[in-house]
Amino acid sequence: MNAFLRFALVGAAGFLVDAGVLALAVSMGAGLFAGRALSYLVAATFTWACNRRFTFAATQAPSVGEWARFLVANAGGGIVNLGVYSALVVAVPLVAHAPVLGVAAGSIAGLTVNFLLSRRFVFRA
Helix, strand or coil: CCHHHHHHHHHHHHHHHHHHHHHHHHHCCCCHHHHHHHHHHHHHHHHHHHHHHHHCCCCCCCCHHHHHHHHHHCHHHHHHHHHHHHHHHHHCHHHHHCCHHHHHHHHHHHHHHHHHHHHHHHCCC
């Protein structure tokens, strides 16, 4: 299985984490944007851990520095992701009522950007 496909599969699992944390946060009163900020951070940490093991087979020990590089490198995809989510939540009433649709659209939009930046800046050999 190639690295991009593994990255996409990890991203799909990350989507489930993201959507689950968002639903939980919103149900606890966090609101659509605060809940999304929390769900994104939790999902990004989950995908970092999975990608370092399954996608890029990192051999060095995990570190806070690597996690931070992953977050910074994926900020481009994250900006795309959150921008698509925000635009849809504001502009499409269906998405405001079912924010998981916005999470899905944002996740798809940021996937390629995140893969390329992760491969180049975080998990390079």
